[in-house]
Amino acid sequence: MAARSEARTAMSVLARVVRAGVGRRRVQTIVVGLVVMIAVTSAVLGGSLMVASQGPFDRAFSQQQGAHLTARFDAVAVTEAQLAGSANAAGVAASAGPFPSAELNLTGPKGNPVPPVNVVARADAGGTVDRISIVEGRWVTGPGEIVLATGGRLQLPPDVSGQRWTVTAARGARSVTAAGTGGSASQTADAWTAPAQLTAWTAPDGPRTYQMLYRFTAADTAEQVQAGQTAVAATVPAGALASAVSWLDVRREATGETILLVPFLIAFGVLGVVMAVLIIGNVIAGAVSTATRRIGILKALGFTPAQVVRAYVGQALIPATVGAVLGAVAGNLLTVPILAQTNRIYGTSDSGVELWVDAVVVGGALVMVAVTALAASARAGRLRSVDALAVGRTPRPGRGQWAARLTSRLPISRPLTLGLAHPFARPVRAVSIVAAIAFGAASVTFAVGLGTSLNRVQEVEDIADVQVGMPREFGMGGPPPGPREPEQFDDPAAIEKVIAAQAGTSGYMGVARGEITAVGIAAALDVVAVTGPDSARYYQMVSGTWLTGPGQIVVSTPFLTAAGKQVGDSVVLNDSGVDITVKIVGEVFNTDSDGMQVVTDIATLRAAEPELAPSTYYVTVRSGTDAGAYAKALTTALDPAGAVADPLNHEPDEMIIIINALTGLLSLMLMVVAGLGVLNTVVLETRERVHDLGVHKALGMTPRQTTAMVIASVVVNGLAGGVVGTAVGVLLQRTVITEMASSVGFRLPDSVLDVYSPVELLFFGLAGLVIAVVGALLPAGWAAKTRVAVALRTE
Template identity: 60%
Template sequence: MSALGRVVRSGVGRRRVQTVVIGLVVMIAVASAVLGGSLLVASNEPFDRAFAQQRGAHLTAQFDAGAATEAQLAASAHVAGVAAAAGPFPTAVINPVDNHDRPFPPATVVGRAEPGGAVDAVTLVEGRWATGPGELVIAGGDRPVGGMRLLGRQWRMPDLPGSPALTIVGVARSVSVTADGWVVPEQIAALTGSGAAGGYQMLYRLAAADSAAQVEAGRAAVQAALPAGALTAARSWLTTRAESANNTALLVPFLVAFGVLGVVMAVLIVGNVIAGAVGTGTRRIGILKALGFTPNQVVRAYLAQALVPALAGAALGVVAGNALTVPLLAETNRIYGTSDSGVAPWVDLAVVAGALALVAATAWAAASRAGRLRTVDALAVGRTPTPGRGQAAARLSARIPLPRPVTLGLAHPFARPLRSATIVAAIAFGAAAVTFSVGLGASLNRVQATENHGDIVIHPNHQISAPPPGAAPGAEPGPGAEPGPPPAIDPAAVVAAITAADGTAGYSGFAQTEVTAAGLTGSVEALAFTGDKSSYGYQMVDGAWFGGPGEIVVSTPFLTAIGAGIGDTVVLTDHGKQITVRIVGEVFNTENDGLQLLTAAETLAAAEPELQAMEYNVVLRPGTDPVAYAEALGAVLSPLGAQATVVETGTDELLIIINSLTTLLTLLLLIVAALGVLNMVVLETRERVHDLGVHKALGMSPRQTIAMVIASVVVTGLAGGVVGMPLGVLLQRLVLGDMGRISGFNLPAAIIDVYHPAELVLFGLGGLFIAVLGSLLPAGWAARTSTAAALRTE
C-alpha cells in the first residue's frame, strides 16, 4: 500500500466519529433522495406505466349495430394508423337497481369472453371473470362501495322483459375506462330492451397517439372506413389520462420540498465534518508536509477520507431508499392495476452520482485550505481556537447568574462562528421540517373534515317497501307482494323528531337537483338546503354563506368556468324556468370537481315546488353519544320510513400516504440534524480536551462537565429553532398553495392557518431539542475522560 493509502486508512480509522457521521449523513440523504425521486417519478407516470402494461386503448369507439356489421368492424383493425385492435364487443346500457329497489346510475355493459387481449387487458382485482349468463364483473377498485362488499350482490333490471338479474362475481379495473361492467357476450341480448338499437365497442391502439391531433387522425381514418353514421361515440386516451393526473400530482410539491431540505442539510453537515477534520488535523497536516507530502497529496488524502465513508453510505442509502419505496408505492399499484416495484435504476444512479459529487465538492473546498498551509504554520498551530476568538462572549457569559460550567459552555459557539453558523443552519432545516410536517398534516386533515357535514345522517329507509293502497301508515307488505319503491318521508315529521331529540344542536336538510348555468355547458348539481346548520363543515374562502333565497355559494372551479366573482349575478335554468341568483360566497367544496352550487331551498321553489329535503345532517351537542342518539332517534323515525345512521369518519388513502411520507422524511431529516450537532460537539470537545483536563484538575465534576457540553449547544439550538420555525410555516404555505393550484381550488384561511401560538413556541424550541439530543453522547464521553488523559492530550 502506498504512503497516501496508509494515511487515508489511518485517518478513516482514527476519526471514527467523523467517518460514521459522514457515512450516516450520506446514507440518509441518499435514502431520502431515492425515496423522493422514485415517488416523484411514480407520481408523474403511474397512468402511463399502467397503460403500457395493460396495453390500453388509445381510442375507445362505440358503433351502431344497425349501421355496421361485425365483419366491417373487425376489418377496421387494418386501417392505416391502427397498430392493434380488439372487438367488436356487443354493448348495452342498463338501468340497474339493487334488491331494495335502490337505483344505480345507468351503466354501460360490454360482452367480453375474457379479460386479456391485444388491447385493454383488464386487471381482475377481486373474484373471477364472468363465465356464463347471469354473471357480472363490475369495474371498480378493491375497496368496499358504500361500506358494502360487491361480490355476491345482485343487480336487477326491472325495465327489461323478464326483469333479468346479474350477480356480481368479480371486480376488475380497466386503465382505459372502457366499461362500467362486463358480461359474457351472449348475455347482451337479454340486456337490450325491445326496440332498442344494439351497439358494438371497438378498442384501438394507434401507431401514433401522443397528441390530440394524432388521436383525431386515427378516429377519422376509422370513421372513413365504415358506413356513414356507424360511429356514435369515441373517447381518447388523453382524456382519461388527464383525469387521472390530478391526485398523483398533489404529491409533487411536498416531495420537492423535502428533497431540497435534505440536500441542503447534507451539504452543510458534510462540509462541516470535513472542515472540522481539517481544523483538528492541522498539526498532522504539518507533519505530513514535513515528511514530503505535496499540497496535492494532502488534498487527495482528505478528499479520500470523506469519499470512503460516503461511498459506503451511498450504497446503504440506495438499498434503504428502494426498500422504503416498495411498500409506499403499493397503494399506487392498487389504484392503477400496475405491478411495479417502484425502483427506478436511473434515479438510483443519479442520486448516488449527485451525492458523491456534493461530498467531493464540499470536501475539496475544505481540504484545499489544508493543502495551502505552510509546513511551519501547520506545525505551530495547536488544536484550540486562535487566542482572542470568543473572548468577548466568554466575558459576557461570565456575568450571567448561572453556574460557571454552564456559562463556559454558552460561550463556546462564538469561538468558531463559521462552524456554529453551519450547524445553526442544519438545525434550522430540521426544525423547519418538523414545523412543516405537522402543519401540512393538520391542514390536510382539515381538508378532509370539510367533507363531514354532520354527526348523524338521516335518509329514507330503503329496506321498507311502500305498503299496499289503503294500508295503515308503516304497514308491512303482505306475503308475495311485489317490492315497490321506498315510501316518501314527511319532512315536517322528520324535522319535529330531530328538534325534539335530546342532544340535537342543529340540523340541515338537503335535496339534490340539476340546473344549468349561463356560461356553462351541460347541467350542474345544485344542493337546496333547509335548516339552521346548512353551512356546517363548509369552509369559506371569501364572502359569506347564503342568507336567503336568490343567493348561492360556489367553489373556485365554478367561478373560473363562468368567469365570475363574488357579487356577480348568474342566470340559472331549472325545469325551464330562469332564476337570477347572486354569488355571495366562495366555498371550499370539492364535490363534482367543484362544479356544485349551494343555495336555500326557497331559491328553487318557483321551478320545483315539490322539491323537499330527502336527507338530513344532524349536528350533536358536545358530549352526546352518537350511537345512543342514533338508536333513540331511529326508533322514532322508523314508522316515518326513515333511519338514522352515525357518520363514520375515516382517513382518505391519499392523506394516509402523504402523512406517512411526511413523518418518515421528517424523522430522517431530524436524524441528519442531530448527527451534525454530534459531530460539532465531538470536534469542540476534542479541540478543548486540554482545557477540559484543566477544568477537571480544578475540581469540575462529571455532572458539571456534562452541563458544560450541553450548554455549548444551547445557543446554536435556540438560534436554529428561531430560524427554522418561520421557515417551516412559510414552506407549509407554499406547498399548500401549489397543491391548491394543481387541483384548481383556492384554499380558505381555516385550512392554511393551523398553527397556534403555543405550538409555534414549541417548534421554535424544537431546535434546542435537536441540539441537546446530538450532544448527549459527546457529553458522556467528556465526563468519562480522566484528568490525566485530558492533560496529556495536545
C-alpha cells in the first residue's frame, strides 16, 4: 500500500517536472515541435512521392482497367453490331466500344497547329475498360467540347480547361472548348469528344473508323496479346481491323518516358525522409544534452536515472507529438497538388496520401524522438550528480586556447574575437551546430543539384525549336489511316537550302528513321540516320566522339551493355537484309527507345537503302528568335517544296514543374529546420552563459557588442557547416544522380552531372553562414537585453 502510494507520488512529481520542463523552456518546446512538424511534412511528401513512383504505369493501368488491345476498325467494312459481337471472341474478358473515331487536325489556343490527333467519341470516361482519369476540369457534356489527353503526344501546359481550340480540315463547328484533360494509361486517344460532335465533324459520311478496347484473360506476353487480336479479327469481316496497339508496346514507351523520372522522384522522397530523421536526431539530442545540468539538479534531489529518462523522453514527446500531427496535416495538404502532377505524368489516379504513409511517418518520427531522447537522457542520467551539475557551465579552462590566442590577434574588435573563439572552447556543442547547418546546406545543395540535373536532362531533349516535315492530309474520304510513317522528302537538298537560307536559323539536322538488327542483340532496333552540318549539337556525348562520316554509329549505354561492346568496337548491323559493319565511335545520352537506338550518318544506311532520305528536319533558331514566327516564315519559304514547319512545344514540362516545386519547398523547409537547430542550441547556450554575459556587460560591453559577440560565436560554425554541407551535397548529387541513371542502365553526360557554377557553390557555402546568423539573431537579442544585475545573480 505504502509502495503504491510512493509510486503514485513519484509519478505525480515526474509529471510536474515534465510539465515544468515543457512550459518553462518555451523556445525549446516550440523548436522541437516545429522541427518535428517540418520533418514530418517533408517525410509525408517524400514518402508519398516514393509510393507514387512505384511501378507507375502498372498501377495506372490496373486502376483504369487499361486496354490490353486498342483496335481500330474501318467503318466501311464493319457494322457496330459486328464490333459489339467481337466482345465474345475467345480470350476476351471485357471490352468497350465501338467508339467512333477520326484523325483530325487541331490548332491550339495560341494558333499553333499540332500534329494530327486521334479523336475518339465517348459518352463517358468510365466503363469496364480504359476508365479515363480526369486530371483537370471535367468530362465532355455535349457537342462543342473536347477533353485532351495528358501523357501522350500533346504536350499540354497546365490550366487547359476553358481554352478554345480549333479543328481544321473538318466540317461542322470548327471551334471547340477544352472541358478538361484526362489520362489514359493505355493511351487510347489524343482527345475525346461527345459522339454527336464527332458525327458533326465527320458529316456527311460519318466517322471512318471505330475504336474497340479489349481486355484479355491472359495478356502478359506479346504472343498472348497477338492470340487475342487474332481471335477478335476472326469475328469481323476480313480487312475490317485497320490497326491495333498492344498494351505491351504502350507500356514500353511509357516506361521509357518516365525511365529517369522515377528514380529522380524516389531520390527526392528519400531526401525528405532521411533529412527528417537526421534533423530530428540532432535537435532532440542537442535539446536533451543541454539539459544535463537540470538533470544533475533532479538527481541531487533524489530522482533515479530511470525517472530522469522518463521525464526527458516525456518532455521531448509532448511537443513532438503536437508537431507530428500538425506536420502530417500539412504534409497531406501539400501532397495533394504534387500527386495531381504525378497523376498527370504517370496517368495514375492517386487521390491523396496513403493512410499507412501517414501512420509510418508519424509513428517513425515519434519513435525517433523517443529513442534519441532516451539515449541522450540515459547518458545524462548515468552521470554522477556532481558531474552533471558541472556540465554546461564555463568550459574547461584551456580548451580551445589556441583559437582564443589566434583570434585575439585579429585586427577586429574584442567582442568579435571572443565570439569567434567560442566554438573551440565547446567543441561538442559546436559540432552539434555545425551538423545542423551542414544538414541544411547539404540538403539545399543536393536538392538544387538534383533539380538542375533533371532540368538538364530535359534540355538535352529540347534542343530543337522547329520541326520540318511533309504535310499529312486527312480528308474525309479515302482509306483509314494506318500506322504513322512519316513521308520522306523528295528533294532534301532543296529543303536544306531553304532552311539554311532562312533568317534566324542557327543549325539543323535531317533525320530518317527506320528499323535494323544488330548481331548480338535479339530485338529489332530503332535507327536514326542523321544528316546536316549541325547534327552533333542535338546529342550530348558521354564518351568518345560524334560521327565524322559513314560507317560509324553512336549509341547509348543500354545498347553497349546489351551488345557487350564499348566505344571503339565494331558491330555488324543488318538493314533490309544487307550487313553493314560499323564502328562505335561514341556513347551518347539518349533515352529514346529505352536507350536501344542507333544513331548513324544517313550515308551509312544508303548501302542498304540507296534512296533513303530524311523525313524530318530539326531546326534550332538563333537566340532571341520567336520559334512560332520563324516556323510560319519557314513554312512560307518551304511552300514550293511542299514541306511545313511546326514549332516544337517547349512549354514547361509537368515533370520540371514538380521538380522545381519540390526543390523550392524542400530547400525552404530544410533551411528553416537548420535555422531552428541553430536557434535551439544558441538559445540554450545563451541561457547557460548568462552569468558570463552579465560579467561582460558589467565590464562595459554594450548591447551591440554583446549581439556581435553572440553572432560571431556562430560564424565559424556557419562557415564550417556551409562548406562541409556544400561539399557533401555536391558529392551526394553526383553519387545519387549517377546511381539513379545507372539503375536504369544509363550513364550521364558531364552537362547533367556538373550542374554547379562556382558562384552557386559560394552561395551554398555562405548559405550556411546565413542560416547560422539568422538562427543566432534571436538569442543574441536576448543576450543584449539581459539586465546585468539579473545575469550576475544567475548562478
